[in-house]
Amino acid sequence: MNIEIPASAAPTANPAFAYRLLKQDGKARLGEIVTPRGIIRTPAFMPVGTVATVKALYPEQVRDAGADILLGNTYHLMLRPGAERIAKLGGLHKFMRWDKPILTDSGGFQVMSLGKIRKITEEGVTFQSHLDGSRHMLSPERSIEIQCLLGADIQMQFDECIELPAERKEVERAMELSLRWAERSKRAFEMQLSSGGAQPGQALFAIVQGGTDIELRHRSADALVQMDFPGYAVGGLAVGEGHEAMIATLGETLPHLPSDKPRYLMGVGTPLDLIESVRLGVDMFDCVMPTRNGRHGYAFTWSGPLNMRNAKYAEDSAPLDVESSCPAARDYSRAYIHHLIKSGEYLGAMILSWVNTVFYQDLMAAMRAAIAEGRFDDWATETKARITPSPQSAPSP
Amino acid sequence: MNIEIPASAAPTANPAFAYRLLKQDGKARLGEIVTPRGIIRTPAFMPVGTVATVKALYPEQVRDAGADILLGNTYHLMLRPGAERIAKLGGLHKFMRWDKPILTDSGGFQVMSLGKIRKITEEGVTFQSHLDGSRHMLSPERSIEIQCLLGADIQMQFDECIELPAERKEVERAMELSLRWAERSKRAFEMQLSSGGAQPGQALFAIVQGGTDIELRHRSADALVQMDFPGYAVGGLAVGEGHEAMIATLGETLPHLPSDKPRYLMGVGTPLDLIESVRLGVDMFDCVMPTRNGRHGYAFTWSGPLNMRNAKYAEDSAPLDVESSCPAARDYSRAYIHHLIKSGEYLGAMILSWVNTVFYQDLMAAMRAAIAEGRFDDWATETKARITPSPQSAPSP
Numbered sequence: 092m093n094i095e096i097p098a099s100a101a102p103t104a105n106p107a108f109a110y111r112l113l114k115q116d117g118k119a120r121l122g123e124i125v126t127p128r129g130i131i132r133t134p135a136f137m138p139v140g141t142v143a144t145v146k147a148l149y150p151e152q153v154r155d156a157g158a159d160i161l162l163g164n165t166y167h168l169m170l171r172p173g174a175e176r177i178a179k180l181g182g183l184h185k186f187m188r189w190d191k192p193i194l195t196d197s198g199g200f201q202v203m204s205l206g207k208i209r210k211i212t213e214e215g216v217t218f219q220s221h222l223d224g225s226r227h228m229l230s231p232e233r234s235i236e237i238q239c240l241l242g243a244d245i246q247m248q249f250d251e252c253i254e255l256p257a258e259r260k261e262v263e264r265a266m267e268l269s270l271r272w273a274e275r276s277k278r279a280f281e282m283q284l285s286s287g288g289a290q291p292g293q294a295l296f297a298i299v300q301g302g303t304d305i306e307l308r309h310r311s312a313d314a315l316v317q318m319d320f321p322g323y324a325v326g327g328l329a330v331g332e333g334h335e336a337m338i339a340t341l342g343e344t345l346p347h348l349p350s351d352k353p354r355y356l357m358g359v360g361t362p363l364d365l366i367e368s369v370r371l372g373v374d375m376f377d378c379v380m381p382t383r384n385g386r387h388g389y390a391f392t393w394s395g396p397l398n399m400r401n402a403k404y405a406e407d408s409a410p411l412d413v414e415s416s417c418p419a420a421r422d423y424s425r426a427y428i429h430h431l432i433k434s435g436e437y438l439g440a441m442i443l444s445w446v447n448t449v450f451y452q453d454l455m456a457a458m459r460a461a462i463a464e465g466r467f468d469d470w471a472t473e474t475k476a477r478i479t480p481s482p483q484s485a486p487s488p
Numbered sequence: 489m490n491i492e493i494p495a496s497a498a499p500t501a502n503p504a505f506a507y508r509l510l511k512q513d514g515k516a517r518l519g520e521i522v523t524p525r526g527i528i529r530t531p532a533f534m535p536v537g538t539v540a541t542v543k544a545l546y547p548e549q550v551r552d553a554g555a556d557i558l559l560g561n562t563y564h565l566m567l568r569p570g571a572e573r574i575a576k577l578g579g580l581h582k583f584m585r586w587d588k589p590i591l592t593d594s595g596g597f598q599v600m601s602l603g604k605i606r607k608i609t610e611e612g613v614t615f616q617s618h619l620d621g622s623r624h625m626l627s628p629e630r631s632i633e634i635q636c637l638l639g640a641d642i643q644m645q646f647d648e649c650i651e652l653p654a655e656r657k658e659v660e661r662a663m664e665l666s667l668r669w670a671e672r673s674k675r676a677f678e679m680q681l682s683s684g685g686a687q688p689g690q691a692l693f694a695i696v697q698g699g700t701d702i703e704l705r706h707r708s709a710d711a712l713v714q715m716d717f718p719g720y721a722v723g724g725l726a727v728g729e730g731h732e733a734m735i736a737t738l739g740e741t742l743p744h745l746p747s748d749k750p751r752y753l754m755g756v757g758t759p760l761d762l763i764e765s766v767r768l769g770v771d772m773f774d775c776v777m778p779t780r781n782g783r784h785g786y787a788f789t790w791s792g793p794l795n796m797r798n799a800k801y802a803e804d805s806a807p808l809d810v811e812s813s814c815p816a817a818r819d820y821s822r823a824y825i826h827h828l829i830k831s832g833e834y835l836g837a838m839i840l841s842w843v844n845t846v847f848y849q850d851l852m853a854a855m856r857a858a859i860a861e862g863r864f865d866d867w868a869t870e871t872k873a874r875i876t877p878s879p880q881s882a883p884s885p
Contacts, residue, residue: 147835147838406576430569433568
């Protein structure tokens with residue numbers, strides 16, 4: 092693994108958790124996040140391991156793809172196998188055989204999209220499990236408790252995510268509730284730290300909300316920065332507002348975040364989304380797209396995305412992508428992958444999830460290299476021209 | 489790979505395809521089948537790659553498990569992606585990235601179990617695809633043609649498999665039809681050889697039929713031996729007649745087969761089936777059990793089969809099987825595998841299919857070693873005591 096900083100560089104502030112900005116190219120940032128479990132090279136893409144597995148991949152494949160950190164979902168894990176059970180088994184890292192950093196979300200987003208019969212109060216959210224209808228509650232305190240039980244290196248504040256489009260008043264109400272929940276999350280995390288529930292070097296990030304309303308985004312960001320978190324996420328984007336609106340909102344929000352802390356754009360996105368967001372100064376991403384699209388037959392390649400269900404690949408003996416650093420992209424023919432996907436075979440999902448996970452990591456590595464060399468803009472122009480989907484082959488999100 | 493014979497041993501008869509009996513221990517046989525694509529150490533278990541993939545495994549995993557040969561299904565492959573298409577793409581080996589020997593069945597069994605609206609005549613079988621209802625025909629000549637297009641190293645005669653129990657008259661009729669189809673298969677294969685459709689060193693095996701009727705089995709075996717095939721399969725067993733009846737029928741059938749040719753028991757079976765069949769002199773097996781049971785949550789271990797869905801594994805931090813030579817059996821906890829299987833995750837099927845495939849190959853290697861050392865009976869007694877399922881954990885076939 093190529094760690095992109097000399098080992099002698101001294102950590103700042105928190106001896107165990109720190110962000111180092113190594114180089115800036117325009118607004119694009121090359122950096123690293125130092126944690127007790129290892130360094131996260133940024134800009135970083137976090138593969139999503141929803142229920143303690145990055146779907147259809149062995150953990151060794153995720154590691155070898157170059158991922159420095161992955162994401163686990165509080166909502167899913169609290170329901171099955173349960174946070175207390177994972178703690179009893181030694182924590183999420185040991186459970187899923189991943190010894191590098193893990194970030195967990197707070198459950199706020201998924202309790203809204205997956206939970207049934209939700210009731211939101213100042214206290215928190217009560218809901219029924221999508222698995223068995225059992226009743227559960229999430230609050231800032233319980234979310235942090237779960238994330239500590241899981242042993243997450245980076246934890247997220249509990250927030251309320253609302254569907255867009257929504258009335259401004261409703262967006263404002265949810266944003267302000269999320270601010271109060273940010274404070275409670277912070278207090279809960281500090282209590283976990285002092286009681287030994289959280290470990291030194293673990294960090295809690297805040298989440299900026301406010302929909303696509305710039306004024307609300309500014310108020311949210313400013314208030315959270317006042318509270319002083321070690322990292323800031325931008326949440327509530329990539330929920331159907333479109334690429335242009337997302338980039339516009341992001342461009343107005345990021346200047347309100349401190350430059351000495353990592354910035355994480357949640358749930359994003361396409362390769363184009365990543366490039367344009369890095370250009371604006373985002374450091375971290377997560378998205379199910381590489382694996383979900385892989386399972387559905389979409390391949391990300393260095394000459395653009397391919398829909399492997401397309402009949403034109405049925406007799407195409409060429410490898411998937413000779414430019415890929417993933418062995419599967421070079422070893423298997425397109426005809427074979429087409430056959431596997433059409434047949435609904437495990438190996439089809441395994442190959443494409445692997446190829447796509449490697450593509451995303453390679454894309455991040457290429458962005459880091461371009462920033463290091465001060466040629467991000469040129470790199471972005473060239474790369475977008477190569478990998479922009481032709482209209483008929485565009486992957487669905 | 490440990491080839492269990494000195495390289496100087498001279499091939500017999502056919503310069504490219506041969507069976508060598510290396511050692512006999514009681515009736516159990518240690519041997520090898522020599523093919524242009526490599527040596528098959530016998531007794532051998534062939535993983536099943538139904539639609540050109542051993543389900544949920546990378547081909548490297550199958551190879552590294554120690555498999556010298558795998559099986560492909562004519563019925564499935566003729567329907568999707570099609571035999572002519574695979575030939576156009578360079579054959580089945582290249583298509584699925586497997587360069588060791590491949591055996592293909594004739595389609596006779598699956599056209600009966602999966603095909604719709606079948607009509608059997610002296611000429612062959614017409615049927616509708618289970619995938620799309622399209623009409624197809626299989627005859628001895630077409631089955632051999634397909635197997636040649638796939639490039640199978642060992643091909644099987646076209647036969648009629650009937651469901652048991654059945655009237656003796658019906659079993660006899662199907663057995664006699666299968667004898668006539670054996671002759672036609674042999675002629676077709678010889679024509680393919682002379683026209684270049686089949687390659688020197690490829691071989692066609694006959695299939696003994698006759699249900700559990702010993703007299704019919706004898707007539708079938710004797711007639712096929714008269715025709716002189718390079719190998720003989722016992723078909724139409726493991727179709728619900730039970731372990732005892734299967735072993736009894738096998739014990740009466742094998743003495744009618746020549747000792748200088750390999751004997752293949754089709755579609756079998758449990759570890760116990762394999763041990764008792766090797767004891768009687770069987771050299772080759774195939775079965776979907778390791779992968780199918782793996783997908784359903786059953787693990788074969790050296791201390792007996794485990795049903796990983798069982799709640800008792802939910803907090804069991806022990807590895808699956810410390811005695812296994814499969815890394816996954818030692819690396820992942822039972823609690824994690826339980827969680828993956830309960831959650832329907834790809835990785836659960838991937839891990840258990842891998843563990844089980846390795847178990848079956850290790851079981852065959854242990855049998856070969858026991859025969860080589862002349863202690864097969866003792867080994868079998870010890871091993872059966874270890875791996876016999878407890879009543880509540882028995883895997884379903």
